[in-house]
Amino acid sequence: MFAKFIPGLGAMAAPLAGSLNMRIGRFLRLDALGALAYCSVWLGIGYAFSGSLREITESLGRASHAALFLLLLLGFSYALALVVFTMRAQRYEGIDRITADNLYGRLQEQTPEKLMIIADVRSHGYYDPGMQRIKNSIRVEPHRLKEELIALREFMVPECEVYLYCSCLRDTTSVRVAHMLMQENCHTKVITGGMKAWIKAGGEVELVPETDLQHLPRFD
Known part of the structure; x- marks a missing residue:
């Protein structure tokens, strides 16, 4: 029933139940209760912290925009430096x-x-x-x-x-x-x-x- 909360154990629940000769009906009931509990817990956490999650997603959105701006700024700076170095190299062509x-x-x-x-x-x-x-x-x-x-x-x-x-x-x-x-x-x-x-x-x-x-x- 609680196997879904432990990473890796959920995949082993069915083989373990079979090795212990657990009846199919009982296994299905416990598995359904475990799935319901798992979904309920995460839904409850999402509902309880919905405000914080909204702030986090908005912060991530702003961060992505800032990262894009920084990337464009770096690209522009690189292109500008390339132009400056090229102009300097042309100035020294007569050497x-x-x-x-x-x-x-x-x-x-x-x-x-x-x-x-x-x-x-x-x-x-x-x-x-x-x-x-x-x-x-x-x-x-x-x-x-x-x-x-x-x-x-x-x-x-x-x-x-x-x-x-x-x-x-x-x-x-x-x-x-x-x-x-x-x-x-x-x-x-x-x-x-x-x-x-x-x-x-x-x-x-x-x-x-x-x-x-x-x-x-x-x-x-």
Whole structure:
């Protein structure tokens, strides 16, 4: 009679009744009473808490509308970000690039036609004593490019080629710095793939000199 209130036991009621040799009539009466009690209990609960259930369903309806609005807002934000990134990429289309393999091959030439300068424009500074950089490269701080540009002027001559590298996805920092330098009539090229591509091409690297490290304050 109460088997319907216990999950899983209702399916076992008929086999158990048969194994105990319960008469069919008695089983049907008890099963009908159990079904009536089960339905009555849940109907009573629904009637007693009808007001609360109505509030819950209304809250769920409002939540579904809010979720739909949030989903549409996220979709619009994604589309807007995609448009902005596409416009930025088009602005940087004029930036010249060079592969790490090509640059490494040119550096192996015994007498290069022009002076070749490789500049590290990674967005983070030299803080880790174990940091590496491309051998003989110079550091250009992208966050204070105007000040760095004064020092770079001595390299910006027709007989000099300047190559930039970073460790960002899609060479973001290198491209941005190259674009800013191009506006100052300083022509540069971006090493595609940055530091990782250079190492993969077999290019030489070196530890950052102690004099170039930026020591963070210590609190002993």
